Amino acid sequence: MSEVIKDAIEQEFTTNFEALEKRLNGASALPIHQVRKKAINAFQELGLPTARNEEYKYTDLKKALQKTFDFKAPSPQGKINRETIEECLIPGLDANILIFINGVFSNELSTIISPEDQLTIKDLEAATMEDKELIDNYFAQYANYEHDAFIALNTAFTEHGSFIHIPDNKLVEKPIALYFFNDAQAGKSYNQPRNLFIVGKSSQATFLEVFYTVGKHESFTNIVSEIVVNENANAEYYKIQNNRDTAFHVGTTQVWQARNSQFSAYTFTLNGAMIRNNLNIASDGEGCESHMYGLYLLHGKTHVDNHTEIDHIKPNSFSNELYKGIMEDQSHGVFNGKVYVRQAAQKTNAFQSNKNILLSDQATINSKPQLEIWADDVKCSHGCTTGQLDEEALFYLQSRGVSKERARVLLLYAFAVEVLENVKLEPLKAYLEDLISERLHKDF
Amino acid sequence: MLKITNLHASIEGNEILNGINLEVKPGEVHAIMGPNGSGKSTLASVLAGREEYEVTDGEVTYNGKDLLELAPEERAREGVFLAFQYPVEIPGVSTTNFLKTALNQVREHKGQEPLDAVSFLTMMKEKMKLVEIDQSLLSRSLNEGFSGGEKKRNEIFQMAMLEPTLSILDETDSGLDIDALRIVANGVNKLKTKDNATIVVTHYQRLLDYIVPDYVHVLYKGKIVKSGTKELALELEKKGYDWIKEEVDTTTA
Numbered sequence: 001m002s003e004v005i006k007d008a009i010e011q012e013f014t015t016n017f018e019a020l021e022k023r024l025n026g027a028s029a030l031p032i033h034q035v036r037k038k039a040i041n042a043f044q045e046l047g048l049p050t051a052r053n054e055e056y057k058y059t060d061l062k063k064a065l066q067k068t069f070d071f072k073a074p075s076p077q078g079k080i081n082r083e084t085i086e087e088c089l090i091p092g093l094d095a096n097i098l099i100f101i102n103g104v105f106s107n108e109l110s111t112i113i114s115p116e117d118q119l120t121i122k123d124l125e126a127a128t129m130e131d132k133e134l135i136d137n138y139f140a141q142y143a144n145y146e147h148d149a150f151i152a153l154n155t156a157f158t159e160h161g162s163f164i165h166i167p168d169n170k171l172v173e174k175p176i177a178l179y180f181f182n183d184a185q186a187g188k189s190y191n192q193p194r195n196l197f198i199v200g201k202s203s204q205a206t207f208l209e210v211f212y213t214v215g216k217h218e219s220f221t222n223i224v225s226e227i228v229v230n231e232n233a234n235a236e237y238y239k240i241q242n243n244r245d246t247a248f249h250v251g252t253t254q255v256w257q258a259r260n261s262q263f264s265a266y267t268f269t270l271n272g273a274m275i276r277n278n279l280n281i282a283s284d285g286e287g288c289e290s291h292m293y294g295l296y297l298l299h300g301k302t303h304v305d306n307h308t309e310i311d312h313i314k315p316n317s318f319s320n321e322l323y324k325g326i327m328e329d330q331s332h333g334v335f336n337g338k339v340y341v342r343q344a345a346q347k348t349n350a351f352q353s354n355k356n357i358l359l360s361d362q363a364t365i366n367s368k369p370q371l372e373i374w375a376d377d378v379k380c381s382h383g384c385t386t387g388q389l390d391e392e393a394l395f396y397l398q399s400r401g402v403s404k405e406r407a408r409v410l411l412l413y414a415f416a417v418e419v420l421e422n423v424k425l426e427p428l429k430a431y432l433e434d435l436i437s438e439r440l441h442k443d444f
Numbered sequence: 445m446l447k448i449t450n451l452h453a454s455i456e457g458n459e460i461l462n463g464i465n466l467e468v469k470p471g472e473v474h475a476i477m478g479p480n481g482s483g484k485s486t487l488a489s490v491l492a493g494r495e496e497y498e499v500t501d502g503e504v505t506y507n508g509k510d511l512l513e514l515a516p517e518e519r520a521r522e523g524v525f526l527a528f529q530y531p532v533e534i535p536g537v538s539t540t541n542f543l544k545t546a547l548n549q550v551r552e553h554k555g556q557e558p559l560d561a562v563s564f565l566t567m568m569k570e571k572m573k574l575v576e577i578d579q580s581l582l583s584r585s586l587n588e589g590f591s592g593g594e595k596k597r598n599e600i601f602q603m604a605m606l607e608p609t610l611s612i613l614d615e616t617d618s619g620l621d622i623d624a625l626r627i628v629a630n631g632v633n634k635l636k637t638k639d640n641a642t643i644v645v646t647h648y649q650r651l652l653d654y655i656v657p658d659y660v661h662v663l664y665k666g667k668i669v670k671s672g673t674k675e676l677a678l679e680l681e682k683k684g685y686d687w688i689k690e691e692v693d694t695t696t697a
């Protein structure tokens with residue numbers, strides 16, 4: 001083990017890791033445990049990032065976590081009753097429902113409706129024993145624990161989460177909805193679920209990750225999802241965050257795309273304490289198509305940091321990114337969008353846009369597009385705007401008899417719709433429309 | 445209906461309107477002409493309630509009310525309508541989309557029942573014919589990618605829907621080809637009654653062939669420096685503004 005142990009908080013995780021090793025017992029002989037060990041070493045080298053780390057400049061998670069949590073003891077198991085869970089499900093969404101309580105997959109509360117030949121769904125822990133080959137081939141192959149402390153931490157503590165495998169040539173019609181519940185009723189809770197989604201050649205699937213906290217205490221989730229989109233496959237991925245004011249969240253979605261594959265991510269963030277979303281896509285084959293949509297509507301003191309990265313490795317691929325935000329009160333938004341076009345990735349088309357509206361003097365946005373292009377024959381563009389609500393447009397609507405308040409809502413809603421209209425699941429779209437309307441006090 | 449007395453207005457400390465006096469009675473059409481930058485659009489904006497402009501002196505009464513006291517939406521609900529010289533683009537909001545809200549808020553103000561979807565559509569269809577505007581245009585984001593003519597026609601369509609008492613048309617004719625001009629002018633004429641009034645801001649006699657004014661005013665340096673009947677417009681068309689500018693500049697010098 002490394003000598004470089006930084007502060008108490010890193011020490012707490014180290015102690016915790018030793019406890020995990022003891023608990024694992026025989027399971028520590030599995031190859032995955034070697035990965036855990038490498039990851040904890042990497043974590044100890046890296047330490048949790050502070051504001052001095054360029055990638056975490058505006059989001060000092062170390063400070064926030066230190067202040068709020070005590071990681072000495074493992075987080076309790078948690079128990080949330082079925083009724084509470086059902087209230088939180090997206091109405092009308094006919095989906096495979098996977099329930100996780102404090103990061104642990106609950107067989108009992110979950111419902112799989114897709115036929116067995118279309119997919120395998122199980123707790124990651126079970127997969128590490130039963131699907132050794134796939135785990136060896138794919139697990140931790142994409143999310144780089146050498147570079148990011150949160151990925152390292154999650155990898156080191158990998159136990160539960162989900163393993164979802166869709167064989168080749170399967171059209172999985174029903175979405176796969178993963179609901180992560182933090183039980184913070186009896187005390188603070190923290191957990192680090194890990195997902196591995198493998199979409200086979202020419203297959204198609206839709207994933208959702210939804211996050212909730214039950215109870216008034218603080219919660220912290222550090223989640224990593226690796227998504228493998230094989231040749232000619234199509235994967236859609238939705239992340240919905242409308243959590244409590246006390247919910248801290250770090251999430252990395254690490255995507256690898258093979259040739260002619262399509263991937264779309266939709267990230268909707270409406271509430272939480274401090275949230276960091278990393279969406280990293282490796283576009284690693286010709287003819288790939290990648291879409292990244294994001295909408296963050298923030299109020300109160302919510303802090304949301306969206307870091308995205310699209311890495312164009314091979315020629316003739318396309319990526320498009322649209323992130324929009326509305327910040328009220330003292331909320332703080334951060335957007336960092338990296339677009340890499342490597343030398344070999346000729347004829348890449350990559351577009352990025354980030355637009356923000358600040359509704360109060362105390363709201364903040366830090367937006368940074370970051371394009372690095374080594375190929376010469378490419379089409380890339382990016383744009384970033386930040387402003388208040390368009391006064392001229394407001395006046396125009398008022399001059400037609402629309403009240404200022406209603407005009408404001410119309411304009412904000414129109415701003416949000418540009419992202420929302422891309423959602424393909426109708427019940428989800430309706431659900432989000434309701435949430436957004438409610439947030440914007442749109443009562444018509 | 446409208447009485448403007450000694451109206452002064454400024455923006456960012458620059459005085460643009462310099463003592464305007466104007467009275468408009470029901471059934472009348474007034475044309476306001478004048479060189480670029482003389483303050484025509486400013487006057488229109490002040491009447492519609494644009495907050496950027498600060499009224500530093502004078503009064504405006506409208507149907508017995510102090511117009512300057514009212515918020516822009518209240519003015520609209522009381523029947524004031526401005527067809528903008530440069531209508532703003534609003535991505536994500538279509539005409540159909542906001543007009544129903546607008547119309548029902550106006551109706552509510554007048555103590556009328558809100559229109560249901562069917563009656564609204566029926567009314568739309570009828571008014572669409574009036575200005576020969578296409579449904580598809582009304583479902584698109586407002587003015588986004590509209591041609592100049594389409595923007596202006598959309599303004600008149602909205603006017604038709606809202607049935608205002610006092611309409612101010614700010615260069616609604618500029619940039620229109622002759623067919624579009626005829627359509628727009630016809631629309632305006634059809635909406636005319638003995639109870640409503642129109643102020644048309646224009647540079648061209650061409651429009652006034654269709655919408656015949658009762659009075660023509662020349663605005664220069666923020667003041668109405670000459671008023672007359674429709675013959676004044678013809679004279680301006682022939683001689684330009686230089687003779688008026690000279691008259692004014694020598695008397696004030």
Ligand SMILES: Nc1ncnc2c1ncn2[C@@H]1O[C@H](COP(=O)(O)OP(=O)(O)OP(=O)(O)O)[C@@H](O)[C@H]1O
Pocket residue numbers: 455456458460478479480481482483484485486487529
């Ligand atoms: N925001 C502003 N700040 C400073 N000056 C302004 C502003 N808006 C308008 N002005 C000035 O006010 C004057 C009057 O402008 P206005 O638009 O009312 O003229 P107009 O008579 O409508 O001209 P046109 O025939 O070109 O439409 C112009 O000199 C213009 O530059």
Ligand SMILES: [Mg+2]
Pocket residue numbers: 484485486529614615
């Ligand atoms: Mg003008």
